[in-house]
Amino acid sequence: MWKAAFVFYYQTSTQAEAWVIKRLQLILEGKSNSVAPGMGRSATLPKLTPQERKPVDTCARYLLNNAKYLKYDD
Numbered sequence: 001m002w003k004a005a006f007v008f009y010y011q012t013s014t015q016a017e018a019w020v021i022k023r024l025q026l027i028l029e030g031k032s033n034s035v036a037p038g039m040g041r042s043a044t045l046p047k048l049t050p051q052e053r054k055p056v057d058t059c060a061r062y063l064l065n066n067a068k069y070l071k072y073d074d
Contacts, residue, residue: 001020001023001024001059002016002020003055003058003059004039004055004056004058004059004060005017005019005020006055007043007048007052007053007055007056008042023035023039027063027070027072028072028073029072029073030070030071030072030073030074032063032064032066032067032070033063033064033067035060035063036059036060036061036063036064037060039056039059039060039063040056040057040060042056043056043057
């Protein structure tokens with residue numbers, strides 16, 4: 001999640017921290033299936049190159065592939 005945040009924000013920014021916190025909260029609420037596509041859209045809108053968006057895609061793919069294990073709300 002942090003590597004994905006650093007695609008959009010500087011590593012020392014409070015915005016990166018807020019970005020991660022928001023998505024982790026959603027995952028803990030059992031909404032990982034909606035976090036992943038949102039991350040993909042966030043990387044598509046600014047027209048990032050495949051290399052630039054790789055951490056975002058990796059994180060989103062992890063969330064989708066492991067959604068059945070990320071049921072923290074249960």
